[in-house]
Amino acid sequence: MVRSLSQWTKTLSFPARISPNKSSKESVNIHQVSPTISPTLSSTSLAKNNEINAVMNNNNNHASLSEVNQIYSDPESEKAIMSSVVYCIHHKEGCKWSDELRKLKGHLNTCKHDAIPCTSKCGAQIPRVLMEDHLKYTCPQRRTRCEFCNKEFTGHSLENHLGNCGHEPLYCENKCGVKVARRHLSHHKATDCVKRLIGCRYCGGEFVADTLPAHHAKCGRVPVHCPKCDISIIAREELETHLKDECTVSVHSCSFKEAGCRFKGPRFALEKHLDESSQQHLSLMCGVVSKQQHQIASLKSALSRLSLNYSGTLIWKISDFAAKMAEAKSKEGMELVSPPFYTSQYGYKLQASLFPNGNGAGEDTHISVYIKILPGEYDALLRWPFAHSVSFTLFDQSTCPEKACNIVESFIPDPTWKNFQRPSREPDSLGFGFPKFVSHEMLKKRHFMKDDTMFIRVKVDPSKIVAV
Structure with a gap:
């Protein structure tokens, strides 16, 4: 490459021959001082050099060296300038060349950092040191082959081709993990991809391809053969209904199976x-009803035992006493009986009774209360006669408990009296107690009645329970 003086002197860097403290007009574009060459320039030569630089630095002036020589033809100044030691204009890029100014032009023709036109004529100015890489990788006019289809392209056309090459392998967009050539990608996604969506041909739902076999294994609309008649093809979800209601070969048990009928046969049989065995079925159902009645009675008995009182103390609540008193006055001998209770879990079974209008000596004037012994489950293990003290208490329901005045009566059984012997299955209807427990007049004086209700406690003294 041939350069004019105006081109390669614009960025000259001279080794120092004049002190850097000199003014710019005296430096003549000298940036550094050479330790080896120190020519002395006359003031006339310096002025001439300044004028040359002014001409060179003008953007519109491309004067050649011969033109400068015509203007300033002083051989001595020219010789001094051309003998000055300078660095290569590319020393910042890494070129270490430095020599006389007259040799710079020849050096630039071989300097590897100097830019020259691309040899492939793409129009770019490329440093010699980068030319090989440019021609190989970046030059639009380079010739190269596509690594996928092996076709040859220019650099510019290769850039457009790379995004459209049908042989370029790409990952499937469904994330199945498979790489497929671009030209086969659509076919892969439509027919081969295990992650593509496929509609179930039985139920119409959409499923991922690799999950479709598992869906078919439980899909309710998949057709199956009836295991009995083997001629019907029905949906899996309808098989149970078919076997139960439609299949003519399926064996069925009689609907009275739970009642004891052991018939089994096809539907028509x-x-x-059922038409011919109605009388038999009726007999079976009567037996079931009878059995259920016994079970109900047994359950009621068990329930009543669970609700029994085994503490030896009964709190007896008598409601609607006014109505019961009126009924007792109009009906002679009317008796109220309490729930039965036990002196202990395996003790005596007792029951209290009350005559609202009195009994015996207390008739029409008093309330009479009695205790009687009922036949119990463990009477055979108990000691007879019954010998426990019994007390009756009528509670005063005063709002002030400190002022309450309860009525209490108690007795110790006479062992010689027959009512305290072991009871038979038909016990004495009266028992033992107090005909004049509390008078009708006394009931009105205190708060023995409240909300038409009275409370009576019957207590057996636990200290005298006889253990067996």
């Missing part, structure tokens, strides 16, 4: 059996 079952219908005939």
Whole structure:
């Protein structure tokens, strides 16, 4: 490459021959001082050099060296300038060349950092040191082959081709993990991809391809054969209904199976059996009803035992006493009986009774209370006669407990009296107690009645329970 003086002197860097403290007009574009060459320039030569630089630095002036020589033809100044030691204009890029100014032009023709036109004529100015990489990788006019289809392209056309090459392998967009050539990608996604969506041909739902076999294994609309008649093809979800209501070969048990009928047969035989065996079925159902009645009675007995009182103390609540008193006055001998209770879990079974209008000596004037012994489950293990003290207490329901005045009566059984012997299955209807427990007049004086209700406690002294 041939350069004019105006081109390669614009960025000259001279080794120092004049002190850097000199003014710019005296430096003549000298940036550094050479330790080896120190020519002395006359003031006339310096002025001439300044004028040359002014001409060179003008953007519109491309004067050649011969033109400068015509203007300033002083051989001595020219010789001094051309003998000055300078660095290569590319020393900042890494070129270490430095020599006389007259040799710079020849050096630039071989300097590897100097830019020259691309040899492939793409129009770019490329440093020699980068030319090989440019021609190989970045030059638009380079010739190269596509690594996927092996076709040859220019650099510019290769850039457009790379995004459209049909042989370029790409990952499937469904994330199945498979790489497929671009030209086969659409076919892969439509027919081969295990992650593509496929509609179930039975139920119409959409499923990922690799999950479709698992869906078919439980899909309710998949057709199956009836295991009995083996001629019907029905949906899996309808098989149970078919076997129960439609299949003519399926064996069915009689609907009275729970009642004891052991018939089994196909549907047509079952219908005939039901028509002909109505009397048999009726007898079976009567037996079931009888059995259920016994079970109900047994359950009621067990429930009543669970609700029994085994503490030896009974709190007896008598409601609607006014109505019961009126009934007792109009009906002679009317008796109220309490729930039965036990002196202990395996003790005596007792029951209290009350005559609202009195009994015996207390008739029409008093309330009479009695205790009687009922036949118990453990009477055979108990000691007889019954010998525990019994007390009756009528509670005063005063709002002030400190002022309450309860009525209490108690007795110790006479062992010689027959009512305290072991009871028979038909116990004495009266028992033992107090005919004049509390007078009708006394009931009105205190708060023995409240909300038409009275409370009576019957207590057996636990200290005298006889253990067996």
